[in-house]
Amino acid sequence: MEVCYQLPVLPLDRPVPKHVLSRRGAISFSSSSSLFGAPDPRQLSQRRGAISYDSSDQTALYIRMLGACVIFKQLFSRDVRVRSRAGFEPERRGSHPYLCVDFRILHSKPDPTASTSSRRVRRLLSFQRYLSSSRLFRGVPPRNPLHILDDDYTGQAKCMLEKIGSWNFNIFLFDRLTNGNSLVTLTFHLFNHYGLIELFRLDMVKLRRFLVMIQEDYHSRNPYHNAVHAADVTQAMYCYLQEPKLSKSLTSCDILLGLLAAATHDLDHPGVNEPFLIKTNHYLAALYKNTSVLENHHWRSAVGLLRESGLFSHLPAEDGLNMERQLGSLILATDISRQNEYLSKFREHLDNEDLCLANACHRHFVLQMALKCADICNPCRPWELSKQWSEKVTEEFFHQGDIEKRYKLEVSPLCDSQANTIGNIQIGFMTYVVEPLFAEWARFSDTRLSRTMLGHLGLNKASWSGMLQELAGGADDGAQEGAEVPAEDGNSKALPQGSKES
Incomplete structure (x- = not known):
């Protein structure tokens, strides 16, 4: 059935x-x-x-x-x-x-x-x-005046867009070259690349305004959940859309929804997680009955921007509502608390070999899985990019933990800077969340990209493990230096990996 x-x-x-x-x-x-x-x-x-x-x-x-x-x-x-x-x-x-x-x-x-x-x-x-x-x-000049980009920066940004399908795409560099407009520039380029503007008869002015409002409604003060993260997820989504199985099967509407969902999947993210909203009695938690609170808010915010910009106002009302519902289904799939639910369905389809991309429902489900992969693909990026994202997300976790401590709230898991390190958090995240998802994605799409992502994942995990080992070794060396030992033992090596950490 x-x-x-x-x-x-x-x-x-x-x-x-x-x-x-x-x-x-x-x-x-x-x-x-x-x-x-x-x-x-x-x-x-x-x-x-x-x-x-x-x-x-x-x-x-x-x-x-x-x-x-x-x-x-x-x-x-x-x-x-x-x-x-x-x-x-x-x-x-x-x-x-x-x-x-x-x-x-x-x-x-x-x-x-x-x-x-x-x-x-x-x-x-x-x-x-x-x-x-x-x-x-009031006559107060803006704090961060907008500087017009010179030809050199514009030219470099255009050169990067020519390689937008590369998994080594450096979104941080691209954001600098576009003067902080990476999400607008990248998404507009992809809409034009796929011919979506002509196919859906989109007003270019409305589209540009819609993308600018999206970018502005991401909180730039968030270390991780900001417009650069949304641009990075959109670029990753494009890489997945280019995979042979998807590129041959997806319709223009699927591609449009996939890009829109990637660009808006964390819209208006407050920089704290759902448990934080629940325990602080935030009204959004009450509105959505403590279920996918942030994801529901991201979706509703995206719908609000679509309607405010009038981007789809020329389409029949029924078609517009249907697109809004499908957009919500994609965004709600990024709820990490439902990871096992989606992963089990995906694994079951792969075991039964019954995924039929000619079926609209199956294509939509694959889009959900693609968006989930794009959302947490940072550990699968090259080390120099993955490490930056790891530091940013941990900074956001620890900031929430500091707030919780300051106001005598129970500190959320992974948010206590005294009990966790970046390495520990990343290794656990890779092991229990990222690896199972990308292993199944590689079963579905056994391509060079999938093998590259799994290769980076293994190398990055080994790098974090090595850094933790060095940290533990340094702590052990410090303890030995403080102990009264004979002079000839001053150059003793660090304790083995399985030894007790100080």
């Missing part, structure tokens, strides 16, 4: 209202409403970004999930007042016990002396863009 992998049912008691799906970013609800209390859609349609309305005075609340307080602290030297009125429920509004300032920052009633154009522009801006524009209105 043929199994079709449909979009998982959203774990909610009732469907999410249309105004939630149509909004971009996070939406907070007034305490006077139920969890899905619906603000006036006419008011919501006037505003862009993550906003909420208080039913008592309809004051616009500009919020931004998780990062808003940090942004306020960094951008404003003065204290920010936080309203505290009867009827507010901090848990529902997204207050966090680990932050000193609740990110439900209020802008007081509009200044009647403000110009009409200023108010109109402010209505069109999301939270982050409002902060930037408000500095411009």
Whole structure:
């Protein structure tokens, strides 16, 4: 009996209202409403970004999930007042016990002396863009002015795009050559390369605007989950789409969805994991019933950007909704907590040899597996690239752990910098997560690329093991130097690998 992998049912008691799906970013609800209390859609349609309305005075609340307080602290030297009125429920509004300032920052009633154009522009801006524009209105120059790239940088970036299918593609160098616009430049190039702009009659201005908004909605302050990671995953996804089995079978719609999912799979990632959101009573955890919280938010944020940009507005409504659902199915597959579920299905298909890429459902499932591989392919990259990604993701883990310690929260696994090292984390990740997935992918697509990835994986794992061994040996040498030993033993070697670490 043929199994079709449909979009998982959203774990909610009732469907999410249309105004939630149509909004971009996070939406907070007034305490006077139920969890899905619906603000006036006419008011919501006037505003862009993550906003909420208080039913008592309809004051616009500009919020931004998780990062808003940090942004306020960094951008404003003065204290920010936080309203505290009867009827507010901090848990529902997204207050966090680990932050000193609740990110439900209020802008007081509009200044009647403000110009009409200023108010109109402010209505069109999301939270982050409002902060930037408000500095411009006050005459404050931008902190990081945009420098126009010279011909040398542009030329080098174009040369790199000619080798975009290489597994050694250096996304960090490409991001520098494009002045931090790697995601926009790379994704636009791939859309053009596949002829998707002409095939789907996409407006180039809308497409460019859509990609810019995607890039801007990744948090650049995240060491790992940022736009460069999204660009890296998109480049890896392109490499997989070029594999013989996929390139001969995938339709243009499959390719379009695969690239879109890769570019948006971590959209608006807060830099903390799902358990952190759950234990801090974040409203997104309540909204999605503690199930694939981040992945659901990435998907809904992507849908919001698609609708805001109007990229698919020329398509029939049914086709647009179907693409949104399939995009969600791909993004939700990146939930690492469901790794074994997808891996078991993949292994079962390979054992039975019943994957038929002429079947749309099977093609979609293979796209899910390809995206999962692209999302965690860093350990399969060459060492100089893989090591940088390992350091960045560990930095993000440890930052979360430091926050948890500071606010007396239980420290999440892998986030304690005193109990873990980069090497230990990476070796465990490679052994239990990466190796099983890529071994099955190599069974499905036994190509030079698959063998290259497994080769890099083995070498990188050996490199981390060697560094751990050296670290342990150095610690043992230090202990011996501190002990009272005869002079002739001062040059004694490190203890064997199986010895007890200090």
